[in-house]
Amino acid sequence: xxxxxxxxxxxxxxxxxxxxxxxxxxxxxxxxxxxxxxxxxxxxxxxxxxxxxxxxxxxxxxxxxxxxxxxxxxxxxxxxxxxxxxxxxxxxxxxxxxxxxxxxxx
Amino acid sequence: xxxxxxxxxxxxxxxxxxxxxxxxxxxxxxxxxxxxxxxxxxxxxxxxxxxxxxxxxxxxxxxxxxxxxxxxxxxxxxxxxxxxxxxxxxxxxxxxxxxxxxxxxxxxxxxxxxxxxxxxxxxxxxxxxxxxxxxxxxxxxxxxxxxxx
Amino acid sequence: xxxxxxxxxxxxxxxxxxxxxxxxxxxxxxxxxxxxxxxxxxxxxxxxxxxxxxxxxxxxxxxxxxxxxxxxxxxxxxxxxxxxxxxxxxxxxxxxxxxxxxxxxxxxxxxxxxxxxxxxxxxxxxxxxxxxxxxxxxxxxxxxxxxxxxxxxxxxxxxxxxxxxxxxxxxxxxxxxxxxxxxxxxxxxxxxxxxxxxxxxxxxxxxxxxxxxxxxxxxxxxxxxxxxxxxxxxxxxxxxxxxxxxxxx
Numbered sequence: 001x002x003x004x005x006x007x008x009x010x011x012x013x014x015x016x017x018x019x020x021x022x023x024x025x026x027x028x029x030x031x032x033x034x035x036x037x038x039x040x041x042x043x044x045x046x047x048x049x050x051x052x053x054x055x056x057x058x059x060x061x062x063x064x065x066x067x068x069x070x071x072x073x074x075x076x077x078x079x080x081x082x083x084x085x086x087x088x089x090x091x092x093x094x095x096x097x098x099x100x101x102x103x104x105x106x
Numbered sequence: 107x108x109x110x111x112x113x114x115x116x117x118x119x120x121x122x123x124x125x126x127x128x129x130x131x132x133x134x135x136x137x138x139x140x141x142x143x144x145x146x147x148x149x150x151x152x153x154x155x156x157x158x159x160x161x162x163x164x165x166x167x168x169x170x171x172x173x174x175x176x177x178x179x180x181x182x183x184x185x186x187x188x189x190x191x192x193x194x195x196x197x198x199x200x201x202x203x204x205x206x207x208x209x210x211x212x213x214x215x216x217x218x219x220x221x222x223x224x225x226x227x228x229x230x231x232x233x234x235x236x237x238x239x240x241x242x243x244x245x246x247x248x249x250x251x252x253x254x255x
Numbered sequence: 256x257x258x259x260x261x262x263x264x265x266x267x268x269x270x271x272x273x274x275x276x277x278x279x280x281x282x283x284x285x286x287x288x289x290x291x292x293x294x295x296x297x298x299x300x301x302x303x304x305x306x307x308x309x310x311x312x313x314x315x316x317x318x319x320x321x322x323x324x325x326x327x328x329x330x331x332x333x334x335x336x337x338x339x340x341x342x343x344x345x346x347x348x349x350x351x352x353x354x355x356x357x358x359x360x361x362x363x364x365x366x367x368x369x370x371x372x373x374x375x376x377x378x379x380x381x382x383x384x385x386x387x388x389x390x391x392x393x394x395x396x397x398x399x400x401x402x403x404x405x406x407x408x409x410x411x412x413x414x415x416x417x418x419x420x421x422x423x424x425x426x427x428x429x430x431x432x433x434x435x436x437x438x439x440x441x442x443x444x445x446x447x448x449x450x451x452x453x454x455x456x457x458x459x460x461x462x463x464x465x466x467x468x469x470x471x472x473x474x475x476x477x478x479x480x481x482x483x484x485x486x487x488x489x490x491x492x493x494x495x496x497x498x499x500x501x502x503x504x
Binding site for chain 3: 003004005007021023025027068069070072
């Protein structure tokens with residue numbers, strides 16, 4: 001399980017966009033870097049991030065090796081009622097991780 | 107005054123042309139790749155400049171983690187936007203990231219941090235559902251760390 | 256009145272020579288990465304450190320918390336006073352060495368390697384409890400000979416490039432080296448997330464980078480020379496606010 005950080009405001013206004021900031025610990029090995037012996041290290045990156053709110057798609061990102069290590073992705077969400085934000089990261093070597101965070105509409 | 111000798115000029119041009127093809131001129135080959143990558147994304151359409159914005163520092167302290175923000179102007183409603191993509195000119199690979207916005211999205215806006223191998227152009231492209239495409243190109247200077255391990 | 260104003264102006268301009276953190280020399284985007292906890296990648300290590308603080312370890316399955324309680328209280332101010340004098344070894348210890356000493360001798364747990372992820376995480380968590388507080392290195396007179404050696408090392412030319420720390424960081428700061436601003440070399444935010452490393456690292460790691468940079472043989476992690484340098488750097492940074500965990504290019 002990779003360490004993750006998800007930042008959501010403690011409460012949000014109905015229908016108004018709010019920012020979600022996500023970070024996941026991951027080396028994002030590009031597939032172009034040689035090791036000390038000159039052999040190219042195989043690619044190992046997060047390839048996709050997807051966010052849903054109570055099942056409805058909010059945002060998705062396809063990531064390539066040009067995304068920095070410990071990938072940070074921020075986006076905006078609009079909620080009509082309190083609910084659950086579900087964020088899934090997928091990547092090479094069958095990597096998959098889902099985290100959930102509550103959204104509180106005041 | 108030098109006499110203009112068309113035959114000699116032709117021979118010289120051939121010579122330098124050969125040399126030029128052996129040395130990859132920075133930018134020329136990459137630009138072709140960049141245009142091709144963008145065309146693949148837009149389905150062949152050449153994007154028009156404008157309506158999409160790429161926010162990135164033009165002087166980057168370290169190419170390992172460069173903050174970027176992509177956004178689309180208010181005139182484009184969320185359902186009209188199919189995808190927002192970012193391309194580079196000189197990394198080993200042209201693609202950087204692609205973003206899609208669903209019904210619960212707050213705004214056609216995304217931020218991330220990217221890697222830049224060297225000073226180069228970055229291009230953000232917005233592809234709309236009606237097939238039209240828009241772009242914003244920024245030239246970025248990247249400095250590399252002086253003290254490495 | 257005019258004389259008093261003139262005196263004030265002179266004092267103000269003298270103040271312009273004072274110590275400045277590396278934060279000052281960074282571009283706005285990198286500064287924002289440090290200042291905003293929701294954007295600072297070092298937070299990944301901070302949260303891990305917090306988990307480690309609470310984790311029972313070692314022979315008696317005790318956590319840091321079982322002796323030290325709430326870190327925000329017990330550890331507040333601690334990092335500003337390091338490196339500190341250690342009576343057991345009769346010499347200076349930096350914060351990570353103190354944490355390791357506690358882990359091995361009191362928790363009776365297996366040691367962590369220098370620069371290992373758990374050690375960096377826990378050091379980050381402990382040091383962050385002093386974030387914002389002025390760096391206040393110990394005035395213990397027993398540290399004086401070690402600090403003096405650190406100062407001597409700081410001004411000594413080393414390596415194939417035959418350069419000393421002082422030449423750049425006292426003599427040429429605010430100029431550029433290969434396009435990068437030369438800072439004063441103030442150790443205000445360690446452990447740091449260095450963009451060049453794409454990860455966290457200690458002050459010793461950064462010092463060794465610099466030494467490699469001037470093509471000198473860098474002493475191994477934990478070497479006395481490195482701790483003595485840390486001592487001198489702490490004195491140099493006296494009064495600057497602690498920034499842990501900082502972001503640096």
